[in-house]
Amino acid sequence: MSFRSIKGTKDLLPPDSYAWLHIENTVRDVLHSFRYFEIRTPVFESTQVFARGIGEETDIVGKEMYSFTDKGGTELTLRPEMTAPVMRAFMQHSMQAQQTLTKLYYIGPMFRQERPQAGRFRQFHQFGYESIGLESPYCDAEVIVISAEIYRRLGIPFELKINSIGDNETRTQYRARLQEYLKSVEDQLTEESKRRMHTNPLRVLDSKAPQDKEATEAAPSIQEFLFGNARIHFDTVLSVLDAMAIPYTVDSRLVRGLDYYSHTAFEFVSADLGAQDALGGGGRYDGLSEQLGGKPIPAVGFAAGMERLLMVLEKKGYAFPNAPLDLYIIGLEPESRKWAFETAVALRQAGLTVETDFAERSFKAQMRDANKQDAQYVIIVGEEEMKKQQTILKRMSDGDQKELAFGDVREKVPFIILGDNNQPANEENA
């Protein structure tokens, strides 16, 4: 085998894809119930959408983007995240003119050129959603409530960390004080943090280097700089979470990596993951539209990693069975196999899930296959049956079988099987 999938990319194969489908369906169900609608944007954008939207100083833009120049000389980038593209599309299509609040969700692949490790890939998949158009703290709260609901339905335990980085005024004041503090401990900081101290001081707090953690232990908390609207906004969000009985911890060091955040920032983490323990995260990003060259548009959103959810589910040992197999039709010789093929197609049109054998396997092998695939019923057709123009219909759960005329199969079999499915477990009376 000389070709392999590219480093950091992964093939999703059938047993895993059931779980994937389950997650997607759950995500869509919950979001539809909150009246969020799907948006699909191209997987690549002009590099500037990300460079300006996310911020030149971030790791994503600084060193993780899959960028290339196309044959026309245009600088393009495979999307590393979806918030900037969604905002770009929102602005491009003047969606604010159509309604006061626009609620969008997405599911799809993202790309970041990092060294892969557990829970981190170069092509990974996120679902996320954006609530665009209002400053209301209820939007922030709703965004958090939705993720909690999705995790709840999936059976994924989580911890919620939340913080507010306030409005522009908050950050201007806090930034100054923080820089002052950082200067006093500058010689204890890592090189990276010394540099960030000037470009993006808030992110020094986010550093996981023990050196930095120690040095910033006594740093002033942004929570003390939340006044007026910033304070009210955050308190309202928290009060909704309290009312919904969603547990959280306020973490004043949580600032999140991207430049566009303001006010609420939050992160869901899981104890069942490795070093990359973030299930998802989000926040308010009122400033993004302006960074993209438009008018101010308030917005708040969230994104979660599909692979990480899958990892947790795997670790929890949750199995997601394939769609059950209603019927397996066994054909024993050429004429019967042809009948089996045709009948299978007809019964599928009638709503059944049907399997037949193409390998011309022995009767026993086909029975074993039917059993292995967990078929509810088996139809057997051989020379004898062709002669008599009737089949044997066998129920696998108890071995009960009856004969059925060819002419009755298409009408009666769906009725028998689907009737059985609707009242499972307790037979006896049949």
Place this chain on the structure above:
RNA sequence: GUGGGUGUAGCUCAGACCGGUUAGAGCACUGGGUUGUGGCCCCAGAGGUCGCGGGUUCAAAUCCCGUCACUCACCCCA
């Protein structure tokens, strides 16, 4: 970019420290266990360039060097 771990059958792994006749097991796969009835069990079969290249040796899956791949961790994030 930096550091650690691992590469033997489709999958999970023994065998390696102490080189030695046809490289093993379980699962999965195929056939069969008296004519056409599944699960459990039993029998048989198929399936391997021991990651790749070089070296040492009478002899290398095993020792040495190189290389590639995968993987985990750091930075950071989903």
